[in-house]
Amino acid sequence: xxxxxxxxxxxxxxxxxxxxxxxxxxxxxxxxxxxxxxxxxxxxxxxxxxxxxxxxxxxxxxxxxxxxxxxxxxxxxxxxxxxxxxxxxxxxxxxxxxxxxxxxxxxxxxxxxxxxxxxxxxxxxxxxxxxxxxxxxxxxxxxxxxxxxxxxxxxxxxxxxxxxxxxxxxxxxxxxxxxxxxxxxxxxxxxxxxxxxxxxxxxxxxxxxxxxxxxxxxxxxxxxxxxxxxxxxxxxxxxxxxxxxxxxxxxxxxxxxxxxxxxxxxxxxxxxxxxxxxxxxxxxxxxxxxxxxxxxxxxxxxxxxxxxxxxxxxxxxxxxxxxxxxxxxxxxxxxxxxxxxxxxxxxxxxxxxxxxxxxxxxxxxxxxxxxxxxxxxxxxxxxxxxxxxxxxxxxxxxxxxxxxxx
Amino acid sequence: xxxxxxxxxxxxxxxxxxxxxxxxxxxxxxxxxxxxxxxxxxxxxxxxxxxxxxxxxxxxxxxxxxxxxxxxxxxxxxxxxxxxxxxxxxxxxxxxxxxxxxxxxxxxxxxxxxxxxxxxxxxxxxxxxxxxxxxxxxxxxxxxxxxxxxxxxxxxxxxxxxxxxxxxxxxxxxxxxxxxxxxxxxxxxxxxxxxxxxxxxxxxxxxxxxxxxxxxxxxxxxxxxxxxxxxxxxxxxxxxxxxxxxxxxxxxxxxxxx
Ligand SMILES: Cc1ncc(COP(=O)(O)O)c(C=O)c1O
Numbered sequence: 005x006x007x008x009x010x011x012x013x014x015x016x017x018x019x020x021x022x023x024x025x026x027x028x029x030x031x032x033x034x035x036x037x038x039x040x041x042x043x044x045x046x047x048x049x050x051x052x053x054x055x056x057x058x059x060x061x062x063x064x065x066x067x068x069x070x071x072x073x074x075x076x077x078x079x080x081x082x083x084x085x086x087x088x089x090x091x092x093x094x095x096x097x098x099x100x101x102x103x104x105x106x107x108x109x110x111x112x113x114x115x116x117x118x119x120x121x122x123x124x125x126x127x128x129x130x131x132x133x134x135x136x137x138x139x140x141x142x143x144x145x146x147x148x149x150x151x152x153x154x155x156x157x158x159x160x161x162x163x164x165x166x167x168x169x170x171x172x173x174x175x176x177x178x179x180x181x182x183x184x185x186x187x188x189x190x191x192x193x194x195x196x197x198x199x200x201x202x203x204x205x206x207x208x209x210x211x212x213x214x215x216x217x218x219x220x221x222x223x224x225x226x227x228x229x230x231x232x233x234x235x236x237x238x239x240x241x242x243x244x245x246x247x248x249x250x251x252x253x254x255x256x257x258x259x260x261x262x263x264x265x266x267x268x269x270x271x272x273x274x275x276x277x278x279x280x281x282x283x284x285x286x287x288x289x290x291x292x293x294x295x296x297x298x299x300x301x302x303x304x305x306x307x308x309x310x311x312x313x314x315x316x317x318x319x320x321x322x323x324x325x326x327x328x329x330x331x332x333x334x335x336x337x338x339x340x341x342x343x344x345x346x347x348x349x350x351x352x353x354x355x356x357x358x359x360x361x362x363x364x365x366x367x368x369x370x371x372x373x374x375x376x377x378x379x380x381x382x383x384x385x386x387x388x389x390x391x392x393x394x395x396x397x398x399x400x401x402x403x404x405x406x407x408x409x410x
Numbered sequence: 411x412x413x414x415x416x417x418x419x420x421x422x423x424x425x426x427x428x429x430x431x432x433x434x435x436x437x438x439x440x441x442x443x444x445x446x447x448x449x450x451x452x453x454x455x456x457x458x459x460x461x462x463x464x465x466x467x468x469x470x471x472x473x474x475x476x477x478x479x480x481x482x483x484x485x486x487x488x489x490x491x492x493x494x495x496x497x498x499x500x501x502x503x504x505x506x507x508x509x510x511x512x513x514x515x516x517x518x519x520x521x522x523x524x525x526x527x528x529x530x531x532x533x534x535x536x537x538x539x540x541x542x543x544x545x546x547x548x549x550x551x552x553x554x555x556x557x558x559x560x561x562x563x564x565x566x567x568x569x570x571x572x573x574x575x576x577x578x579x580x581x582x583x584x585x586x587x588x589x590x591x592x593x594x595x596x597x598x599x600x601x602x603x604x605x606x607x608x609x610x611x612x613x614x615x616x617x618x619x620x621x622x623x624x625x626x627x628x629x630x631x632x633x634x635x636x637x638x639x640x641x642x643x644x645x646x647x648x649x650x651x652x653x654x655x656x657x658x659x660x661x662x663x664x665x666x667x668x
Contacts, residue, residue, distance in 0.1 A: 021543070031512055031539045033469045035564035035589055037571060177475065183466065190468045195590040197566060294513045294539070295466060307487045308517030309465040 017331070022211020025334060027327035032210040032297045036190075039197045044212040046117050051219075060112055067141070068098045068108065070223065074231035074388070080358045087241065087381035089374060091361070091391040092228050092256065101364065101393030102224060102252045103134035107203055109220035111138025114201035121145040121196065124203040125189040127154055127182035127248065128319035128366060129161025130393055131205030136170035138203070146170035149188045151181040154318045157401045179312055182248075182322045186296050206249025207326035210297030214326055221255025228388055229259050236386055242377055243268045245390035246370040247340070248319045250326035252392035261337065270329060271373045273315030274342035280305075284313040285342040286325040287333055293324075300327040316345035316405070317365035317398070343372035351375060352395060352402065364393035365402070412556040413505045413533045414581035417456055418616040418637065428638030429454055429667045430618055431645050431660070432509065434461035434477035436486030438650065440494055449653060451504050453660035459536065459640065462491045462510035469538035471593030473643040488514045488523075492530040499531035507560065507581075508535040515548070524551045534558030534581050542578035549578065558582075563609060565589050565599055576613035582638060583609060585619045593643030596622035603635040610637070626666035633667040 017024045030040060050056040064070045072093045081089045094102040107124070114122055122139045123146070126132030132148040139146035148170050155162050155174055165172050178184035186209075193202040204213045207221075225243075232240050243260060245253035247270040260266045275283035283289060286301040293302040295310060303311040303323040315321040332338040343351070351371035356362045363371060367390070374389045381387070395402075403410050411419075421428045433446045443460075450458055463481035467474060488510070495506055508527065515523050515537065527535070534557055542549070542561050552559055558581030563572055566589055576583055585606055588594055599605075606617050619632050620640025629639050641663060648656050 029544055030541065031544055032541065033538050033564070034541055034562045034571070034575065035566050035586060037541055037543075037564075038566045038568050041568075177472075177479075178465070187466055187468045191471070191591045194469065195594065197589060294516055296468065297539070302513075304513070304517065306517075307489075308514040309482065310513075 017328070018211060018215055022215070024328045024331035027298070027300050027330040028211060028214060029299050030210040030297065031294050031299065033194055035194050036197060036210070040210055040212065042117070046113060047212055047216050050113055050116060056112070056116065060109060063108060064223065068104050069096065071227040071231070072096050074228055074235065076235065077359050080355065081378070083358050084375055084378050086383065087378040087385035087387045088383070089378050090232065090240070090386065090388045092224060092388055094224060094252065094390060094392050095361070095363065095367070095394035099130070099134050099137050100396065101130040101134070102221060102255060103131040103205060104137065105223055105255065106205065106217045106220040106251060107131060107134035107138045108141070110201065110203045110216065111135070111142045111144065114203070115142045115144060117201065119144070119199060119201040121147070121200040122203050123147050123149065123189050123192050123200055124205055125149045125182060125185035126205065127185070127321060128317065128364065129154065129158040129165070129397060130319065132170070132172070133161050133164045133168065135203045135205070136165045136168035139170060140168050147173055147192070149173050149175050149185040149192070151179065151185050152176040153180040154182065158318055158397055160400065161397050181313070181318065183310065190296065206251040207254045207328055208249040208296065208298060208324065214298065214328055217251050218254040218258060218328065221251050222258040224252065224255035224390065225257060225259040228256060232386065232388060238386070239263050239266050240386040240388045241265070241267060241381065242387040244271065244370050244374045244377065244387060246271045246320060246366050246392060247325060247329060248322055248366060250329045252390050254326065254328060256390045257338065268338040269373055269377065270338055270340045271369045272340060272342040273317060273320035273369060274344040275314040276345060281312045282314050283342070284315045284321050284323065286323070287340040288342055295324045298327050300330045301325050316348060317369065319364070319366040320369060341373060343369040347372040349402065349405070361391070362395035362399070363391055364395050365398045367392045412558050412581055414457060414507070414558050417505050418582060421456055422616065422637060427633040427636070427667050428456040428618060429664050430457045430459060430620070430638050430640040431455050432459040432461060432640060432642035433649065434463060434474065434481050434646055435491045435494060436463060436481030436484045437477040437646065438480050439484055440486065440490065442649065443494065444498065446649065447498055447502065449657060450660065451502055453657055454664035455504065456638070457505040457507060459507050459509050459642070460491065460495070462488050462508055462514060464511040464514055467511060469591055471591045471643060473593040473646050477646045477649070488518050492526050492532065495532050496530040505533040506531070508532055510535070510537060512537050512540040520548050521551055524548070524555065524557055528555035528557045532557070534560055536560045536562070536584060538562060542574055545578065560584050562586050572609060572612065576609060576615065579615065582616040582618050583613060584640070585609065585617050585636065587619050587621045587623065587632065590621065592621055594622045596624065596628050606635050626662040629663050630666035639667045
């Protein structure tokens with residue numbers, strides 16, 4: 005059972021040009037191409053470098069607190085009355101979300117490459133906090149780009165970044181959310197590329213970012229696979245994760261891709277429903293296009309301009325999705341669906357009350373789908389949900405939605 | 411020979427340098443753009459770069475971002491810009507190069523785009539987020555109608571990259587003067603002169619320099635080392651000035667570029 009039988013074609017992706025089938029690539033300004041080449045080369049070098057791997061694995065264990073638990077949510081399972089629900093507790097990783105897995109890896113890589121400064125975009129603020137943390141740990145300068153709408157709804161994380169010594173640059177143009185924060189971070193990188201590394205926070209952007217971020221996040225599924233075999237003596241029937249850019253999902257899915265019996269579901273933000281401007285479900289309402297360095301599914305109008313998006317969760321409120329997900333969707337290996345704001349908010353409260361765990365609003369989208377799936381399945385089936393982050397950052401925002409003043 | 415190649419040949423034969431101004435189509439209206447093209451030609455432009463607005467222009471600074479927002483607010487699309495060029499062709503034969511982002515072209519359809527753009531009378535395109543590595547299909551589609559795809563070389567480009575870009579680029583080579591985005595303050599690396607000389611020698615193609623060039627003084631400094639000078643943000647900033655002030659500025663630029 006532990007032997008990996010697999011789909012080697014999938015394992016070997018992306019190809020040399022950074023493509024996952026028809027998706028991915030490197031649609032970046034010429035100024036950045038040498039930096040992307042340099043990053044790719046450094047990444048492959050350090051991947052093989054024993055000292056680097058030792059340092060990363062020491063920090064992964066003693067600083068991040070990995071492995072994170074795979075927790076059997078007994079009361080939740082009973083209340084739903086179907087398949088067993090396990091939670092992969094990324095909320096218990098240092099800084100409170102899976103984002104640290106990637107940010108720490110890239111911070112170490114940047115330091116080894118001799119970079120002095122880290123920049124990043126952030127939506128929910130979790131990737132910004134994780135990057136600021138990596139910068140503090142490695143003694144690097146740090147600047148985080150964040151849309152003004154997100155600054156308003158994730159103010160706790162803004163203050164955390166500042167406490168960690170990072171500057172937070174407010175982006176008040178365009179969507180005032182994640183998409184424009186990425187544009188600004190790219191512009192900064194284009195200007196300061198000699199000294200600066202751009203810590204992209206999800207499996208998106210020009211090659212090699214989708215590859216690097218997936219690899220640093222794949223520790224999630226590597227652990228979960230081992231943990232579920234120990235707990236249940238078999239592989240799970242379903243893996244379920246939310247999809248912003250898609251990094252926590254790729255992290256969970258990657259080491260299970262070759263396990264044919266394991267079904268996988270990615271959950272996008274359905275917002276107020278699949279009407280242009282009211283959601284961020286790229287697979288439900290989008291089409292193929294090129295944005296911010298990569299070819300994938302986007303929410304765009306007939307002319308190719310990018311549409312505005314909406315989600316109650318800042319981390320999913322984004323017009324494009326990682327190219328590997330577009331590939332996995334076409335190949336049929338992963339199924340993609342969405343949860344609405346309302347469903348996510350109700351899952352947020354349900355997990356809090358049944359298990360004493362307040363989930364991030366992003367993760368609540370995965371939970372909402374998991375409740376539906378589990379209730380359809382028999383009690384001997386097993387579902388793993390990626391609990392990608394904790395919900396402390398969302399408490400104020402949820403109170404506001406409920407009309408409660410804190 | 412394409413219209414752009416002819417223009418450079420003609421400019422260089424009389425030992426001159428090409429003046430290549432940029433305007434955003436539809437900022438603040440397509441009518442104003444039509445008028446701007448006439449003014450630019452009157453003031454001695456050799457080639458005109460016409461921006462097509464995209465919602466997420468990640469190689470552009472605040473000035474051109476703002477222009478794109480205004481143009482999108484006017485409902486300007488790639489199709490409407492091609493229509494504008496088509497109607498401009500009744501009164502001018504000045505070479506026109508489109509500058510935009512790849513998603514607009516991808517969405518329009520590459521084949522249809524090259525056909526419609528050539529039919530309208532556009533002469534080429536500059537797409538900052540499309541390096542030659544990703545331009546295979548467009549390159550083969552555009553060979554026949556003589557529609558030039560102009561690629562960019564940056565100060566960060568390695569020897570290998572320069573070789574690749576200059577080989578692919580047609581019409582001219584766009585040398586980005588600074589490590590940065592459009593509209594940044596110009597601070598030229600002292601090695602730029604020898605860099606450009608090497609690129610010219612390697613490629614045998616004309617090299618025009620742009621990004622951050624704003625004053626006539628800067629333009630004249632760049633003109634000494636390049637075959638052409640591209641001025642973008644500084645003109646976009648003046649798009650709503652009186653025609654008189656605008657012309658004074660353009661004529662000063664024209665005089666400086668030689
Ligand atoms: C807790 C949490 N989960 C999920 C996401 C979505 O990102 P991704 O799809 O890359 O995992 C975010 C992004 O901010 C997040 O903070």
